[in-house]
Amino acid sequence: MEGEDRVHKDFKKLKGDWQKIGRERPYWGVLTNELFLPESIDGNIDKFYERGRKVVERLREIARENDFAFEGKRVLDFGCGVGRLSLAMARYAKDVVGVDISEGMLKEARKHCNHGNVEFMLSDNLEEFGTASFDAIISLITLQHIRPLLMKEYIGRLLRLLKPGCYAFLDTRTEVAIATGTDETSRYMEVHFLPGDEVEEIGTANDCVIRAAVPRGRKDGNMGFIFVFCKNTT
Numbered sequence: 591m592e593g594e595d596r597v598h599k600d601f602k603k604l605k606g607d608w609q610k611i612g613r614e615r616p617y618w619g620v621l622t623n624e625l626f627l628p629e630s631i632d633g634n635i636d637k638f639y640e641r642g643r644k645v646v647e648r649l650r651e652i653a654r655e656n657d658f659a660f661e662g663k664r665v666l667d668f669g670c671g672v673g674r675l676s677l678a679m680a681r682y683a684k685d686v687v688g689v690d691i692s693e694g695m696l697k698e699a700r701k702h703c704n705h706g707n708v709e710f711m712l713s714d715n716l717e718e719f720g721t722a723s724f725d726a727i728i729s730l731i732t733l734q735h736i737r738p739l740l741m742k743e744y745i746g747r748l749l750r751l752l753k754p755g756c757y758a759f760l761d762t763r764t765e766v767a768i769a770t771g772t773d774e775t776s777r778y779m780e781v782h783f784l785p786g787d788e789v790e791e792i793g794t795a796n797d798c799v800i801r802a803a804v805p806r807g808r809k810d811g812n813m814g815f816i817f818v819f820c821k822n823t824t
């Protein structure tokens with residue numbers, strides 16, 4: 591199959607999968623823990639969003655270590671899901687735009703949003719944003735679900751949305767570290783990998799340097815990395 595057809599087919603499958611998850615088990619689709627299944631989420635909703643606040647504190651720490659701060663910035667949260675990170679980021683950023691391909695996810699995100707500086711949008715391809723339109727981009731546990739050819743396209747598109755001197759914090763899995771295809775999770779969602787050198791190549795092609803690769807989860811990086819990209823100023 592030609593590259594373009596492949597990407598088109600992969601996108602249709604991706605969107606179908608996440609629309610189903612958004613309809614049937616949105617919170618579990620973000621964190622695959624039984625506490626967040628539809629039958630148990632009501633008693634655990636605070637715990638769910640608290641995890642988002644912790645992750646955002648960690649992102650702020652990583653940003654500081656790399657001479658960046660989210661305060662006063664216009665931030666894109668790509669694959670925002672039910673708004674776990676967007677809502678926590680809204681406490682610091684000037685504006686947050688959360689985008690997703692799943693209406694069910696966005697419906698839940700909007701339900702929990704009482705910040706005037708957050709907007710949740712359905713977007714298939716990020717085309718509604720001009721180039722260089724964000725000061726910061728975050729995307730966690732999202733790219734790993736996109737098949738590699740399409741994942742590479744998205745990373746490029748995201749980096750083109752960054753203003754000069756601005757930062758993107760994107761995570762990917764870089765090694766095959768888990769078995770997929772048999773358990774409950776993989777019946778719902780695919781998990782994919784992209785070697786670190788390919789991530790770096792996309793950065794270079796889009797005028798960005800990788801300032802840091804922060805191991806996610808296990809210290810040996812088997813769970814992947816948060817890549818900290820900085821867009822060149824010249």
Ligand SMILES: C[S@@+](CC[C@H](N)C(=O)[O-])C[C@H]1O[C@@H](n2cnc3c(N)ncnc32)[C@H](O)[C@@H]1O
Pocket residue numbers: 604608609619620621668669670671672673674675689690691692695713714729730731732735736744
């Ligand atoms: C595992 S959830 C993570 C949600 C959020 N980043 C968080 O950490 O709470 C992945 C989300 O990415 C969304 N997603 C997957 N592919 C996408 C795409 N191509 N464009 C926008 N959103 C996408 C899914 O619909 C889902 O809501």
